[in-house]
Amino acid sequence: MAHLAAGLARRWCPSSLQVVNFPVVQLHVSLRAMRASHTEFENAMNQVKLLKKDPGNEVKLKLYALYKQATEGPCNMPKPGVFDLISKAKWDAWNALGSLPKETAKQSYVDLVSSLNSSSKSSGQVEPRADSKPPGYETLVVTSEDGITKIMLNRPTKKNAMNPQMYHEIMLALEAASKDESSITVLTGSGDYYSSGNDLTNFTDIPSGGVQEKAKNGAILLRDFVGCFIDFPKPLIAVVNGPAVGIAVTTLGLFDAVYATDRATFHTPFSHLGQSPEGCSSHTFPRIMSPSKATEMLIFGKKLTAREACAQGLVTEVFPDSTFQKEVWTRLKAYAKLPPNAMRISKQVIRNKEKEKLHAINAEECSVLQERWLSDECMNAVVNFLSRKAKL
Numbered sequence: 001m002a003h004l005a006a007g008l009a010r011r012w013c014p015s016s017l018q019v020v021n022f023p024v025v026q027l028h029v030s031l032r033a034m035r036a037s038h039t040e041f042e043n044a045m046n047q048v049k050l051l052k053k054d055p056g057n058e059v060k061l062k063l064y065a066l067y068k069q070a071t072e073g074p075c076n077m078p079k080p081g082v083f084d085l086i087s088k089a090k091w092d093a094w095n096a097l098g099s100l101p102k103e104t105a106k107q108s109y110v111d112l113v114s115s116l117n118s119s120s121k122s123s124g125q126v127e128p129r130a131d132s133k134p135p136g137y138e139t140l141v142v143t144s145e146d147g148i149t150k151i152m153l154n155r156p157t158k159k160n161a162m163n164p165q166m167y168h169e170i171m172l173a174l175e176a177a178s179k180d181e182s183s184i185t186v187l188t189g190s191g192d193y194y195s196s197g198n199d200l201t202n203f204t205d206i207p208s209g210g211v212q213e214k215a216k217n218g219a220i221l222l223r224d225f226v227g228c229f230i231d232f233p234k235p236l237i238a239v240v241n242g243p244a245v246g247i248a249v250t251t252l253g254l255f256d257a258v259y260a261t262d263r264a265t266f267h268t269p270f271s272h273l274g275q276s277p278e279g280c281s282s283h284t285f286p287r288i289m290s291p292s293k294a295t296e297m298l299i300f301g302k303k304l305t306a307r308e309a310c311a312q313g314l315v316t317e318v319f320p321d322s323t324f325q326k327e328v329w330t331r332l333k334a335y336a337k338l339p340p341n342a343m344r345i346s347k348q349v350i351r352n353k354e355k356e357k358l359h360a361i362n363a364e365e366c367s368v369l370q371e372r373w374l375s376d377e378c379m380n381a382v383v384n385f386l387s388r389k390a391k392l
């Protein structure tokens with residue numbers, strides 16, 4: 001590994017990177033819903049050259065891969081031999097991006113450079129206190145207590161359906177939680193639902209660029225949203241207080257533990273909605289529960305009870321609804337007393353190997369969904385829901 005690091009430092013792609021010295025950035029949060037312009041991309045390339053510190057090999061490989069994808073498209077070079085470690089690491093990183101569109105790669109490159117810059121600016125600054133007031137969330141209630149940051153979805157009258165504001169606020173809250181003093185982070189819902197998934201009225205707000213632009217922006221937002229779960233550095237726990245639908249279910253495959261009330265159900269009616277799996281579930285679900293059980297959920301829309309979801313490995317443990325909150329929070333408070341650095345490092349050891357792959361899967365799922373959103377099947381399903389002809 002030391003050999004690889006030294007080699008990377010010596011032989012890095014000069015057009016996009018220099019040998020620099022900067023702390024590794026683990027969390028990449030982009031709230032931008034626009035694609036990068038050519039100028040933004042060029043600026044980002046210049047900024048990389050000005051970084052004062054080494055971002056670490058993981059980030060450098062990511063920058064290299066995104067640069068190649070943005071400028072040359074998918075990797076079609078022959079795979080280097082196993083002993084050419086540096087070329088192979090670079091090839092692997094590039095190849096892992098699969099068919100990620102050039103424009104998306106460009107935007108990711110710009111976002112990554114910007115996160116490196118902001119991390120540089122904030123280094124040495126005092127971290128926000130865990131109990132400091134959250135920045136005015138409208139769709140969430142975020143609290144920090146007993147070593148636990150709790151992010152509660154708070155649109156109970158809409159069954160905690162996720163609108164664009166909620167997606168953005170969850171990303172912000174995760175970013176803040178990744179840096180605060182808490183040891184673990186919990187996502188839960190208020191009211192009787194965990195979440196009814198994507199807010200289907202999102203489809204009605206069409207920008208001046210038309211449905212194509214809507215789908216494009218939606219795919220970017222979704223990619224960024226799921227990316228935050230992939231990169232989240234601390235133990236992330238779901239406290240599933242009621243039924244969960246769609247993206248609220250798929251993202252559970254990216255959590256470190258999932259505790260559910262016996263009243264919860266787990267439903268991904270993608271085919272019914274003319275849509276396709278997201279949240280990396282096309283990869284995580286077959287691995288968690290076997291390919292055929294994943295098919296029943298993701299393709300046929302089979303709704304699982306909490307006990308079924310637990311038997312299939314999606315849920316860690318189920319509790320009776322009457323004692324759910326008390327039992328779960330007692331347990332979480334005990335877990336939150338464990339040494340936070342050990343927990344964080346153990347999570348890295350468990351998850352880091354898969355991260356790049358998950359980002360590539362996320363990008364692919366988003367680009368498939370972008371097309372699906374423009375299909376008659378999807379449009380009809382949304383119209384049916386909005387005209388109250390169809391419910392799950």
Ligand SMILES: CCCCCC/C=C/C(=O)SCCNC(=O)CCNC(=O)[C@H](O)C(C)(C)COP(=O)(O)OP(=O)(O)OC[C@H]1O[C@@H](n2cnc3c(N)ncnc32)[C@H](O)[C@@H]1OP(=O)(O)O
Binds near residue numbers: 198199273391
């Ligand atoms: C950046 C974009 C990313 C997109 C990612 C892709 C994500 C995919 C998915 O998440 S697919 C899943 C989408 N969700 C659904 O299809 C659920 C639709 N909702 C329902 O079928 C039902 O509402 C229910 C079964 C969840 C609950 O039924 P019921 O108990 O009878 O309650 P109501 O239907 O009366 O609901 C109360 C109130 O909430 C509104 N609501 C519920 N869910 C949604 C939703 N997903 N989107 C928008 N609105 C929702 C419902 O309309 C009612 O509102 P009202 O009181 O009529 O104003």
